Each structure stands twice: as C-alpha cells, then as structure tokens.
Amino acid sequence: MIDLIDGLKKCGIPEEVAPELAQKMEAYIKEIILFNSAYNLTNTSDRDELVVRHIFDSLAAWPKIMSVVECSRSECIETSGTSFVIADIGSGGGLPGIPLAAAFSLLPDFADLHFELVERMEKRCAFLENCAAILGLKNVTVVNSEAERVPAEAYNLITFRAFRPLDKKMTKTLLRIVKPEGYLCAYKAKQTSIKEEMDAITALVPEYEVQPLTVPGLEDSERNLVIIRK
Numbered sequence: 666m667i668d669l670i671d672g673l674k675k676c677g678i679p680e681e682v683a684p685e686l687a688q689k690m691e692a693y694i695k696e697i698i699l700f701n702s703a704y705n706l707t708n709t710s711d712r713d714e715l716v717v718r719h720i721f722d723s724l725a726a727w728p729k730i731m732s733v734v735e736c737s738r739s740e741c742i743e744t745s746g747t748s749f750v751i752a753d754i755g756s757g758g759g760l761p762g763i764p765l766a767a768a769f770s771l772l773p774d775f776a777d778l779h780f781e782l783v784e785r786m787e788k789r790c791a792f793l794e795n796c797a798a799i800l801g802l803k804n805v806t807v808v809n810s811e812a813e814r815v816p817a818e819a820y821n822l823i824t825f826r827a828f829r830p831l832d833k834k835m836t837k838t839l840l841r842i843v844k845p846e847g848y849l850c851a852y853k854a855k856q857t858s859i860k861e862e863m864d865a866i867t868a869l870v871p872e873y874e875v876q877p878l879t880v881p882g883l884e885d886s887e888r889n890l891v892i893i894r895k
Contacts, residue, residue, distance in 0.1 A: 667713045672721050672881040677728035682771040689767045689800045690720050696796050697758055704792050706758030717882035723826065725760030725878040726852060726890045727768050733822060733848050733892065734778065748777045752820040754839065755810050755828040756782035759793050761852065765824070766797075766805045779804050781820070785811045813843045826852035831862050831891075836869045840895055849893040852878075860889055 669687040678686055694715050701710045707719055730751075738749040753762025759782060782793050782805060788810040797805040808815070812835075819842050829835050831851060839849055853859050854883040856875060863873055870893050878888040 666883065667716045669716060669720070673724065675879075675881040676721055676724040678724065678768060679772070682768070685771055687766055690764065691764060692715075692768075692799055694720070696792070696799065700792055701758075704758070704789055706789070706792065707760070710859060715758065717880070719760050720764055720890065721881045722852070722878075722883065723764040724768060724886065725880045726761065726824075726850065726876075728819055729878070729890050729892070730765065730822070730824065730850055731769075731775075731877045733850065734775070736847065737821065737848065738777070738778070748779045749821045750779050750781060750819070751784055751824065752781045752815075752842070754783050754823055754825045756784040756807075757827070758791060759796055761824060761826045763793070763796055763800070763802070763805070766802050767800055770802055772806050781808050782807050783808045783810055783812060783815060785809070791836060795850065812838050812842065817841050818844045818847075820844060820847060822848045822850060824850040824852070831866070831870075833866055833869065836866050839879060840869065843895050845895060847895050849891075849895075850892040851893070853889050853891050855887045856889060859889060870891045 670683050670823055673683045673686055674680060694712060697706055698710045712837055713852050758761050762780055762782045769775045784790050790807050793807045821844050823839055823843050874892040876890045878890055880888050
C-alpha cells in the first residue's frame, strides 16, 4: 500500500499537516470508491492508483498554486476587502479542488481562501457536497453550473484538470470569469502538446508560464502546470 503521508511530503505539503491531510484524503478516496460506478468520477477505483494518479497528481501543483496565491491575494484583500476565491472548473469528482482545499484549510495563514467547485452534473454536485461535509471543508462551496453561465470576473484564480483543451472558446470563457490580474492554472501533460495547444490561442494568451511538476509514483510521466495571468 502506497504511503500517503510520505507522498504528501514529497508533494511539498508541510510535515506538520501531512498526517491530518492524509486522513482526510483516505476518507475522500473511500467516498470515490463507494460512488465511482454510479457517478463515473474517475477512471479507476483502485486505492493506490487513486492516491498516485489523482491525489498526488492534484497536490503536486500545490506549492506552485500557493506561490501564485501569495503573490496576488494581499492586493485583492486590500482593494476589495473580500476573500480570495479559487474555482475548480469542471470539478467532476472534486479533482484537484478537494485535495487543494483540504491542504489550504489546514494552514492558518490561508484561512481567507475559499474554493468553489463548479460542476454541471447535478448528481456529481451532490457527491461533492457530501465529500466537503465529511472532510469538514468549510472553505468549499459547490456550484451546479456550466462554466459559460458563471458570472463575469467571479474568481481570483481558476484551476482545472482533465477538463477541456484550451481552445479559443473555452479560453474566452475562462478569461471572462477570472478577475483582472487573476490567474488560470491548468494541469497539463507533455510540453510538446502544451505548445501546440497554446500556439492556437496566441491572440488571446500571448504569454504564459509552464512549471514542471513531479508527481510521486509518476516520475516517468511528464506533468506540467500552465500558468496564465489575465
């Protein structure tokens, strides 16, 4: 059995919160396994595969996303007086939103962060609400909606994983719903595919950053985080 605590530390999760986060992620995995066949949440119900391909893969980007949040949230709070809101678009079974929200919830310095899990399928929304309750994630709200129907400039940061390619239509939608000076953080695989995808939307996104990710247990698979600032 793969050691969750050890893998979380390798993802950059602070040692003092890794055991509690591991407990939350074990509870989350149990819910995925229980409801997967009914809700088609992930492509596997094997515990170790869920740990590596979904939990570790989601949290490998946590230090990078934390850096983006730290760079931009103080300005957000000073100018608007509101909390910093992160959206997981096309959340599905809650990945990466639930692991990220759980990690941030354990750190007092990030108490002002709030996550919205945006999912168009009602039954998956019920699953997400149940998971948030079981894990005690008071920093999570589930939004039953398509991305296209989300109000303009709703979020400070938008993330998504295993969602749609960044084509022109989706990029326009995401840029519309992120605040000015906000960020898009897209989980992607190979850099060659990223370049091809981004070359097609140069007019909308002239500049972007690619941050390599190391996923414990998937060291031989290329994983990257694409960071775009509006």
